[in-house]
Every structure is written in C-alpha cells, then in structure tokens.
Amino acid sequence: MTGPSADEPSASEQTLLLAKAHYPVTTLGPGVRAGIWTQGCTLHCPGCLSRDTWEADPGKAVPVAAVLGWLRSLPRPLDGVTVSGGEPFQQPEALAALLRGIRAWQDGSEHETIPVDILVYSGYVYSRLLRSARTSEILGLCDAVITGPYVDRLNPGGDTPRTALYSGGVVQPAHRPAVPAGARAVRSSGRRLPADRSRGSAPSPGVGGRGAGGKAGVLHRDPAEG
Template identity: 80%
Template sequence: MTSLLLAKAHYPVTTLGPGTRAGIWTQGCTLHCRGCLSRDTWEADPGRSVPVETVLGWLASLPEPVDGVTISGGEPFQQPAALAALLRGIRAWRDALDRETIALDILVYSGYVFSRLSRTGTTREILDMCDAVITGPYVDRLNPGGRHSGDGSLLWRGSANQRVVPLSPLGRERYGAVAGVGKTGEGTGPRVQVSVDEGPEGRRVYYIGIPRRGDMEHLTSRLDRAGVRSGDVSWRP
C-alpha cells in the first residue's frame, strides 16, 4: 500500500486554480525557498503518512462542485511514487464520474523548474498525468509587494519567475491564457481564503492562496491592533 506524507487536504479551494477545487498539500520539502509561507510543510514527518487510498476516499466523498484538484506542498515531486499513485487514482476517479459537460482538471505545483521535471522518465510519467503544472522556486523579490505596488499581481503564482505549463487539451483550455504571462491586472491577482480547523492540538487557522509580499505581516499587524494574537505562524523562521 502506497503512503503519502500529507500536510493537509481541504475543500473548497477557490484561490489555487480555476473554479471550486479540492486541495491536497504534501508534507516535506528540502528546497526551503526564502520567504516561503509554508515552513510547516518542510519537515518530512513520518507521522503525517497516510495511505493514498485514504486521500482518494476523501476526494470521492466531496460534494459538487469539484472543478479540479490542486496538489501543492511541501514539494510533491519529492514523493514521486506516492504522487504517481495519487494521480493515477485521481484520474481513475475522474474517468468514473458521470459528467456530460464539466471536466475536472489536475494542477500540480512544484518548486523545481520545468526543464528539470521533464528530464527524467519518472517525473515525465507524472507530468503526463497532469493537466497543468506551475513550476519554479518562489523568489521573494519577484513577488509584487505592497498594496499599492505598480508591478501588478500574478495569477495563481507567487513570483514572476514561476511558469504555468498546460500539459493536456483541458489544461490548455483552462490555463493557456495565463501560461507564460508575467503580469495580470490587479483585480485578478493572488487572493487568500481562510480555513479554521479544530484538531487534537487545538484550533488552527490556515490561509490558502498566494498573497503578495508583505500581505501576511500586514494582516498580522491589523489582527494585533484588534486584540487578536496570531501566535506561531508558518511564514516566520
């Protein structure tokens, strides 16, 4: 039975790809991009291991609509066997859905550049199961910062070096308009949604999406002034 180091799964996600999506975040990443907002996913913690079948069962239990599945991390490609098994399962589930018109796309984020991912047979096989990937390390200085930045904002990407790469006809239909585009208008840029989870360790607040540089510190400052203490946060060393 193949297991996946899993950081989090959430539905609905509306900030990481088009439509209403299921989000899956893997646990474990050695890239350690400066300015990463998800430092809590860096450690490859064996205690976060779950069977791929469990994740697929969660997907199958979701209500409609599900327009796509977004897989991020952590670094998904650092678990190639588990990622491949997950993608095979998602594609089988998708093929079994009784849908006449609305297709479900698969989007995977990676901090590796696309040329590296497409170089070896194992990762090429994984790419063949994706409809689109967003690749490249997060570069903090290439994230347009500040509420009044004149640099515009990036759709579904954290920094301007990252590439949106459609890999299938469905991927080209849904992601082709933003593939290779460096900037988009302010109104269509990164957005953030909030998820509150109750767990054994107490209440945790997750911010899902891709904020601009400085947005999280701005949010923390405003919460502090309102008397809401954020405690430990994943975007600080």
C-alpha cells in the same frame, strides 16, 4: 502514459506525507477546487512562509486511498484538484498513485460532463522535471503544472496579501504538459492560472492549515458545503 509497474505499490498500499487538504478552494486554479498540500520539501526557498511543510515528517503519512476516498466524498461543484506543498515531486511514487487514482475516478464518473482537472505546483523548474522518466510520466497525468522556485526579491512588499499578485507567471510559470498519443487530452480552460500563496505570501483564510484556523494533516471540508 504508462501504468504502474508490477512491483510498484498501488493506491491502496501507497502512503502520502500530507500537510493538509481542504475543500472548497477558489484561489488556486479555475472554479471550485479541492486543495492538497504535501509535507516535505528540501528546496527551502528563502522567504517561504510554509516552513512548517519542509520537514518530511513520517507522522503525517496517510494512505493515498484515504485521500481519494475524501475526494470522492466531496459535494459538487468540484471543478478541479490542486496539489501543492511542500514539494509534491519529492514524493513521486505517492504523487503518481494519487494522480492515477484521480484519473481512474474521472473515467468511472460517466455522469460527469466536464472532467475534474489536475493542477500541480512545484518548486522545480520544468526542464528538470522533464529530464527524469519518473517525473516526466507524472507530468503526463497533469492538466497543468506551475513550476519554479519562490523568489523573494520578486515579491516586493513582503508577506502582505498583495504579494500574491506578483507570483503568477513571474515566479512560477505555468506549463501545459504535452500529452502522449492515446492519453487524455489536456483540457484548456482559457483562464489564467494563479500562484500558490503558500509559496511566499500569507495563506488565504479558510485553507485549513496552520495559520488558517485548521490542523495540519487533516482532510477538511467546510460544514457549510454539505
């Protein structure tokens, strides 16, 4: 795993096109998590219900440092961070800066006995992400990735809540990236990784985005959580 190059913007300079961010999220990975949804996707999978995240709107840009500050401000428990979209890998520099910032935060949290894990969803197939040096490096920063386009015909029943049960493993298989020598070991939770409901089925209540009572582009935390 390599660090940023000398001419690559740091987290304090890099910006991320952000659709929404929310805590707590309990459906997109093990435990209690923070969810970050990026803005911008050119894959345009048929049947996707997150068309509001397709446009790469510059007005949704926020500093990566602000997202990291929001994560640090969250109460416990915080078992992991889930990044979805939109398509996170279409912002590789911003995604890399975000994930490096999360790793640095982990490394500086000596009181934490269990590290916060990182799960990223992508509409690209895993083999394509491996072919690029830039995206392959990002995979090395993840504990797990769930990849592949949303396939509407594999979700019989349309946008009913039950369609989410068909997405995991069939539409978007999970991968645990190989970890380079000397890099952080992949944490194996032993628990099944779920499908992102925003990729073709109705969003779960309280996610904090459009259609869930929230505003896009907002770093949101439920008041009841502290």
